[in-house]
Amino acid sequence: MPPHRLPAPPGLKGFLLCCTGLGVGVAWDALTGVYPSGWIGWLTLALALGLYAVQISLAFGDRPAQGRWVLGALAVLVTGMGLAYGSGWLYMFPLVAVACALVVPFGRALQVALLALAAVTASVVWFNGDGISPIMAFSWGSFSVGVVVGFIVHLHTVIAELEHTRRLLAEAAVAEERLRFSRDLHDLLGHTLSVIVVKAEAVRRLAVRDPGRAAGQAADIESVGRQALTEVREAVTGYREGTLATELQRARETLAAAGVAVVVRRAGEPPSAGAEALLCWVVREAVTNILRHSTAAEAVFAVEATAEGTVLTVRDDGVPKDSGRPPGSGLRGLSERLAGVGGRVTAGPLPEGGFEVRAVLRSAGS
Structure with a gap:
């Protein structure tokens, strides 16, 4: 005893x-x-x-x-x-x-x-x-x-x-909040810094032959920086919100500056506000992966409502620059974020070539 x-x-x-x-x-x-x-x-x-x-x-x-x-x-x-x-x-x-x-x-x-x-x-x-x-x-x-x-x-x-x-339980809640906050900052800053790097490269290429376009890209860098400051402040206070349409438009502009054509397809009923906020994170992480690790010329963003819930699929036709590289912390954090609400994220190369990120958010009735 x-x-x-x-x-x-x-x-x-x-x-x-x-x-x-x-x-x-x-x-x-x-x-x-x-x-x-x-x-x-x-x-x-x-x-x-x-x-x-x-x-x-x-x-x-x-x-x-x-x-x-x-x-x-x-x-x-x-x-x-x-x-x-x-x-x-x-x-x-x-x-x-x-x-x-x-x-x-x-x-x-x-x-x-x-x-x-x-x-x-x-x-x-x-x-x-x-x-x-x-x-x-x-x-x-x-x-x-x-x-x-x-x-x-x-x-x-x-x-x-x-x-x-x-x-x-109180200590666990504090640790979970710290993890959430660090994950948010990683996703925010990783995406924003990738955009800034791409636009800075564009400024360097255009500075001599097309100063006007170079100035436009420099203005975009300033705008992105200011937006990043706003997003970080909102993340700190816990009230960061965004629409999926706005995020897809940002993705189109960001990838276009890197020479990647973007196709957006939407079908079915629009997702709820909570689902949109999560899908915005998926879009940011997918764009960051394309900018950092891919040689894609085209990317397709597809959002549709299916029997299993809202599905966001991001496919590109590029070859990963570092195919042997294990999944980064961004995808791991994204998986944890969606798993907390019953969703899931899968990512990997496609048999016919290219790379796919697929996120599924279950609807309330499924």
């Missing part, structure tokens, strides 16, 4: 004070001359109360297993003195029940231990020549006290575990 370690004591003073009240009977016997010598009563009472105090400190400390040995010694002492002198020592059996409830795990083990203690109590009371009423009173009193204390300790333990779980 594993050690029964308790959390921070629920009213430790109360457990210590109960021994004072239950020891009054033994103290009275010592004062009225029940024992052959007065010191016997005082010494054994001090020993019993000391064992009880040590057992409590062990139960709430870091050595709960050793408390069982102390409990055994306390039970033997109370039983022996009860058999020898009876009287006030009979009131010490509830003290043993309290100590038992602090050491034995709540449940069947505690029930068996308390039933055994009740049987011992009844036997000691019967041995002292008392009738059925005292037998029932002392045995039932010991059992019920142990059950009540055991339930209180068990309830306190459950509350402590729930509080610990609440703290863990």
